[in-house]
Structures are given as structure tokens and as C-alpha cells.
Amino acid sequence: MARPAPRVRHDFRSYATTLESNRQGLILKVSEGAKSSPKRLSQFWLRDQTLWNASIASNPPEVSFDSVMAKGDISGMADLTEKIRGYGMCFVTNTPKTPEATNELLEAIGPIRNTHYGGFYDFVPDLAKADTAYTNLALAAHTDTTYFTEPAGLQTFHMLSHTPPPNKANDDGSLGGQSLLVDGFYAAYRLKKEFPEAYETLREVRLPWHASGNDGVAIVPDRAYPVIEASPYKFHRVRWNNDDRGVVPLNVDVDKWYSAARRWDSILRRKRNEYWFQLEPGRVLIFDNWRVLHGRSAFEGLRRICGGYINRDDFISRWKTSNFPRSEVIAANMQLK
């Protein structure tokens, strides 16, 4: 039985001493450095991020396609982006079971990212693609595109169909292909709490990540990046894919790194942290690839899945512009910390 994961508030200690609420909103008194000045922040900026584990299965965040796409009403989009930001994931229900509707949904959030695999995708298993995503194999929880300077922000799966092989029926649920999500920020929180030294190791050691499967493609980020990027007060980004990981640098304690990686992996694989579910036509999954790891069980037959990546910058832009007054967004953006 999975216990609920804790709710974690943003922590402003890094640059504020006091946070007072009054009728106008919240007053943040900035005291970092020599100068200090009070700033008024809308309390809307201070919403929670909720870390989760398997218990999210009983009530996963969802919004309806119609509410998100309603003309002249931004509240459905605000709800969707707020949920993705808060939980790192959201389902969009009652989506028309077509690639066109899925594409339209994604473009309403932000521009679809173009990579060496293309932009909006619509595929069945294809070994010619030289990537495990295009196989029928089970995939352990991982993040996508660890080899980019800026990994994909949002990732989307809309399963349009799952047809059985000729010798099997479709209706007994035996074809496999269950989907898996794990909250990487919750896993990082557990690692920090249970094995603080391992946490620091995965935060400090920068690794080579690379994409080398396709002819004519050999992608690496602009520099080596660690598994966990975080400030003392906030988790920022997780990279985790064994297939993309290069050699652990020889100038660090390699044994220590592998020991830390085993701790991390064991937390990711705990049953109580794994959220398993079945993708269904009409129920689009969108999640934050900087935070949430995804995987699946092996499957038989043919699955047709469409979706796309959206850069995190564009997603955050849509989250802000749909949830907050424009003047506040601009003012806050110009003073980005």
C-alpha cells in the first residue's frame, strides 16, 4: 500500500528573509547582498509543487480536451499547465482519437520541437529507427533526450490503437504495454533524505551523454551534465537513461558514483514509487521530461502512438500567460533569479 508523498513548498530562503501577506498579496523582502528592496508578488506565484508516488494512481491529474481547446476561455489551458507544473504530468481526456487533434492540442501549448527523429510523431514499432523507443521491448524508467544540451521539456503519448498479433484476441488485456511513470523529483527527495552522500555524488559528477545509434548522427550536449541538477532549495532537472550514458569520468571516484547510481536506481524501482497504467485512445498523457521518468512493459502486436516534444521554455511561458496577469508575468520575468 503506497503512502502519499509529501507536499513540498517552494523555499525562498535563498534570497528572502521575510514573506508577509496582506490585502494586496504577498510582500517579499529581499535581503540578499548589500541592497534590499521590498517586492510585491502575487500569491499565485507561490503555488505548490506536489511530489508523488504510486498513490497518485487513485486520482491522477486530468483535464478534458474540450476545456483546454475552448475558444475564448483560457481556464482549461490554465488548469492543464498548472497541473503539469504541479505534478509533472496530466492526462487530457476525451481527446479525438486522431493525430490531427493531438497535434492541435500540443500546438495550443507551444511549438512542437523538431529533432533528428522529426517533429510531431505518429509511429508503430520500427527497428530501422535505431532507438529502443521504436521496439516492443520493456523499458525501465528513464528520461528522454539526455544527450541534448537542453533535453525535451514536455513529452506526449497518445495511443491511437493497439492491435493484437494474428494469433491473439484483443480483449483480455494480455498484450502487455503497460505504461510506467516515476516522479524523479520525489525520487531525488528520497535519495537526499536516505542517502545524502549518494545524492551529492549524483548532483556533482558530470557525465557524458550521447546519441550514437543513427548513421550520420552523433549528438552530445554542450558540456557534461550530472544526473540531478538542483539548488539547495529546489530540484531543477533529472537526466537518467543508461543507454545514453557514456563512460563515468576517470577523474572521479568511479566506485562511489556507481554505488550512488545503485541507490538511485533502487529508489526508482521501488514498487511504491511506480505508477503503472494503461494508455488508452482518447486519453493523452503529457508529462515534464525534466522531472518525470517514463517506461513501459514489453508488449505484443502493434501499438500506434503519436505525440511530440515541447520545449520547457514554451511550456512555462504558456503556464504563466494562462495562469497570471500579463503585467505580473512580464515584471517577474525581467527580474528572473
Added chain:
Amino acid sequence: MARPAPRVRHDFRSYATTLESNRQGLILKVSEGAKSSPKRLSQFWLRDQTLWNASIASNPPEVSFDSVMAKGDISGMADLTEKIRGYGMCFVTNTPKTPEATNELLEAIGPIRNTHYGGFYDFVPDLAKADTAYTNLALAAHTDTTYFTEPAGLQTFHMLSHTPPPNKANDDGSLGGQSLLVDGFYAAYRLKKEFPEAYETLREVRLPWHASGNDGVAIVPDRAYPVIEASPYKFHRVRWNNDDRGVVPLNVDVDKWYSAARRWDSILRRKRNEYWFQLEPGRVLIFDNWRVLHGRSAFEGLRRICGGYINRDDFISRWKTSNFPRSEVIAANMQLK
């Protein structure tokens, strides 16, 4: 009269003590940290980057469209990508004067990046776009998309036509619209040499960058970034666009930052650092937006310009896979420092 800028070799002091050449190539003895191991590197990995100033006008790097697009012969693509990497820029001559050919050229290098302005672009001045790029105004040397977590890597301009306003002839060169490039790495090199304290200030102080012109769009990077990103041994990336820059953070010495910014700006505006030229149909300009700043003079009439952005990761991938043996590229990528 502009003197030639210096040739700057990559410096491996950060992680190597000795670099020996023998019949097999170069032996790099790695001595950072507790462990050490010799590694064989192809000498091809050690090519120069050439910093430049206005004197590049006498012999700017160029390759022909036909050589780059030759089927079954990678040498033209190798030449193009090596020149962009070495100089931060290259012209592609004798390109068919169409958006289709330009698009084909870019896709041969890598996937075209999709942003809130779209993917491949083909435009004439349009004030509805809420960006200075779409005006007739003069633009001081700047980099594009400073507000993205990962700014655009390559940037392209292909001027398809420049038609005069009704009252003017086309053939006397009086319509304006000269293009400007400045080597940001050379400017950083001068700043470091002449005003080391200003260099450190622009390298250390992280600024808010933002895109706020378009309704429904309010983009900021994942964190604040400095104007100059560099290790002690290598320039990495430059961000510079006054229109995208937010407020200088109050927890730093603001006067010191503005003083450093004035030094930097004065170097960028030195006549001997400015490379001015006229864009022409058939002569495509491609440059590295992480390194080279671009601008233009004001112009009359209508200019039709097409082009697109390519992410730096995809460009570097094409540079490596066209210039080096695949096995060496993969081996080096897996050990990325």
C-alpha cells in the same frame, strides 16, 4: 586599416599535462584527479578556431551550394561545417534563389528549429510580429533568442530580393540594409586582455533575459545567464541583446556591471571589429549565434529574407560526422569532458 585577429589554439591545460604526437596520432596524457590514463586522440580533433575582425572582409569563408549538396560526397558538407566551426560563419555561394533550396540546404545540416515565430522563415517587414527583426530599423550587433534556455545555434539569412519603394531606383546601392557581423569570441578576447575586471563581471553576473513582445508569449530561460560563458581556457557562448535584457540584479554592484557593459559595447562598436557587407540573392549566410553577433543598417523598400535556426547540438553532430571517422567520434563523445 584592420589588422588580422590572432589565431587561437584550443588549450588542453585544464585536463592534460602532456600532448605528444607520434605515428598513430596524438597521445593525450590525462592527469587531472587521482587517476590518470593515456588516451589516443586523432589530431583532427585539435583544429584551430580563428578569431577575426573587419579584415575578414578581404577573404570571407565560403563554399558552393553544389559542393555541400553533392550526393554521395560528404567533403563539401565537411568544408562548410568546419568553416562555421572555425570562423563562426560561412557563406554558401551559387545557391538557387528560392526558399525551397534554402530549406533543403539547412535540413542537410540539421533539423530546423521550431519557435513561437515558426520553423523555416520567409518574410518581409511585418510590424505585427512584435520583434525588431521584422522592422526596417537599424539593429546594433546582437545575438538572437537570448531568452531561451538554449539560444539558437546556427542562424541563416538568404536575401531573396530587395525591391525599392515606388519613388526610388534599385540600382544605385542607396536602399541601405547593409549587414553587420562581429566575432563575439574575438570581442571577448579583447575585453579580457584590455579590461580583465570587466570581462570577469560580464562572465559572473547572471542576468534576466526575456521575450515579452507577443501576446500570450512570455519566455525566460530556466535560470539567469551571464553575457559571456567561458572556462578559463575556452569561450563557450555569448548573449547580447539590449532589447531582451531585464533588470540588472540588485544584489550585485550595478554600477560596476554597467561600466563593464560599456567597455564591452565599445569593443563591439569599434570600426576595426565590424564586418559590413551586402547580402545578395544566391549567397546564403550561415553563422554561429552562440559566438557571432549580427546587425544591419536601416533600409528602404522591401527585403524578402528566408532562413532558419538549427540547434548547436545538431550542427556539432554534423560537423563531427562529416569531418571525422565515426568510430572516433563515438569514442570521444562517450568521454565528453
